[in-house]
Each structure stands twice: as structure tokens, then as C-alpha cells.
Amino acid sequence: xxxxxxxxxxxxxxxxxxxxxxxxxxNNIGSYAVGWYQQISHGAxxxxxxxxxxxxxxxxxxxxxxxGTTASLTISGLxxxxxxxxxxxxxxxxLSAQVFGGGTKLTVL
Amino acid sequence: xxxxxxSGPGLVKPSQTLSLTCTVSGGSISSGSYYWSWIxxxxxxxxxxxxRIYTSGSTNYNPSLKSRVTISVDTSKNQFSLKLSSVTxxxxxxxxxxxWRGYGDVDWGQGTLVTVSS
Numbered sequence: 001x002x003x004x005x006x007x008x009x010x011x012x013x014x015x016x017x018x019x020x021x022x023x024x025x026x027n028n029i030g031s032y033a034v035g036w037y038q039q040i041s042h043g044a045x046x047x048x049x050x051x052x053x054x055x056x057x058x059x060x061x062x063x064x065x066x067x068g069t070t071a072s073l074t075i076s077g078l079x080x081x082x083x084x085x086x087x088x089x090x091x092x093x094x095l096s097a098q099v100f101g102g103g104t105k106l107t108v109l
Numbered sequence: 110x111x112x113x114x115x116s117g118p119g120l121v122k123p124s125q126t127l128s129l130t131c132t133v134s135g136g137s138i139s140s141g142s143y144y145w146s147w148i149x150x151x152x153x154x155x156x157x158x159x160x161r162i163y164t165s166g167s168t169n170y171n172p173s174l175k176s177r178v179t180i181s182v183d184t185s186k187n188q189f190s191l192k193l194s195s196v197t198x199x200x201x202x203x204x205x206x207x208x209w210r211g212y213g214d215v216d217w218g219q220g221t222l223v224t225v226s227s
Contacts, residue, residue, distance in 0.1 A: 033211075033212035047215045089158075101155075
């Protein structure tokens with residue numbers, strides 16, 4: 001069982017806004033910034049958000065936020081190429097370990 | 110732009126030690142404030158953090174793997190390495206190396222499949 005909880009699957013249509021969530025506790029998300037990683041067709045993961053910052057080259061339809069012990073990744077104006085698995089991750093100081101969510105499979109209808 | 114490339118045997122026998130190396134190009138492994146990390150992904154499953162080594166040499170490991178894992182750095186070769194001992198079929202996975210910066214900004218290697226089988 002993952003330390004961070006994500007929806008197993010989310011779907012949306014092209015152009016729609018979707019939000020993926022990542023829930024933890026005060027030892028992890030409540031204390032540290034969260035990273036979001038996109039994995040297309042089981043290829044190498046790619047960073048699409050860290051903290052509330054966009055890496056270079058990532059379109060600005062991706063945005064991130066955090067409230068308490070829940071982090072969110074929002075994709076505004078969903079595109080077919082956004083279909084992928086998305087993982088959240090942060091540091092957990094009680095475990096002294098980096099923890100991941102179980103991943104959300106995003107389907108673009 | 111930093112690039113990371115994993116290398117090592119694709120097949121390891123049960124009970125033996127899995128050894129992988131990550132070669133870093135486009136930047137020095139001994140400069141900056143980075144965590145050089147290993148992550149793995151069994152087929153059809155999610156990402157699992159294995160451990161990391163900081164630029165200073167300090168390490169952190171996944172508590173569930175800690176007794177079997179060693180991560181080290183070779184600054185002369187601009188590489189860092191993973192050793193996982195006493196492997197079983199459950200250690201079969203794609204192994205990724207990564208450069209982890211603050212706030213979760215990560216540069217990923219392309220990954221390498223390691224199969225544990227006799």
C-alpha cells in the first residue's frame with residue numbers, strides 16, 4: 001500500500017479541465033513540496049510539476065497546488081498527448097524516505 | 110542539460126547481487142546540491158523509491174530494502190551505483206536512476222530492465 005493516495009483512474013474529453021489528487025499526511029505532503037511525474041506507455045517518467053513550478057518545456061495547461069495534506073495536479077484544456085500515468089511523490093520525514101502515490105491512469109476520451 | 114544512463118546486467122540469478130551503474134553526462138556529479146537516486150518499477154506496477162546519495166555522500170534508503178541496498182558514487186567516472194543483494198524474482202523490475210533536486214524537480218534516466226531468474 002502506497003504512502004500517498006491517488007485516484008486509480010481519471011478520464012476527460014479533449015479541451016476539458018481535469019484535476020488529479022494526491023493525499024498524504026502531516027509527515028509528508030503537509031511538510032514538503034510535491035513532484036508530479038508523467039509516464040507515457042511505460043516509458044521513462046518525466047517531471048511535469050515540482051512544487052508549484054513548471055519545468056522548462058512543459059505546457060502551461062499544467063498547474064499544481066497544495067492544501068494541507070492534499071496536493072493536486074490540474075490539466076486545463078486536456079490534449080490527447082496528456083493520456084498517461086501520473087505519479088505524485090514527496091519526502092516523508094517519519095520514514096526518512098521518498099514516497100510515491102500508486103499512480104493515476106489518465107484517459108483522454 | 111544533464112543526461113543519465115543506466116547500465117548493467119539484464120539478468121541476475123536468485124540470491125545473487127544486482128549491480129547497476131548510472132553514468133551522468135552534461136554535468137559534474139560532485140557539484141551542486143543534488144540527490145542521486147534509484148527508483149524501480151515492476152511490470153504493471155507503480156514506482157518504488159530505492160534510495161539516494163547526496164552530493165556530500167550521505168545516504169538514505171527505503172526502509173523495506175535497507176538491509177540489502179548500497180548506493181555509492183565514483184566521482185572520477187561521474188557515475189553512481191546501486192547494489193542490491195540476495196535478489197529474488199520480486200526484484201525483477203525496470204530500474205531508473207535520477208538526479209533529484211529540491212521541490213521534486215527530477216531528471217530521469219531511460220531505465221533498464223533487470224530480470225531475476227535462474
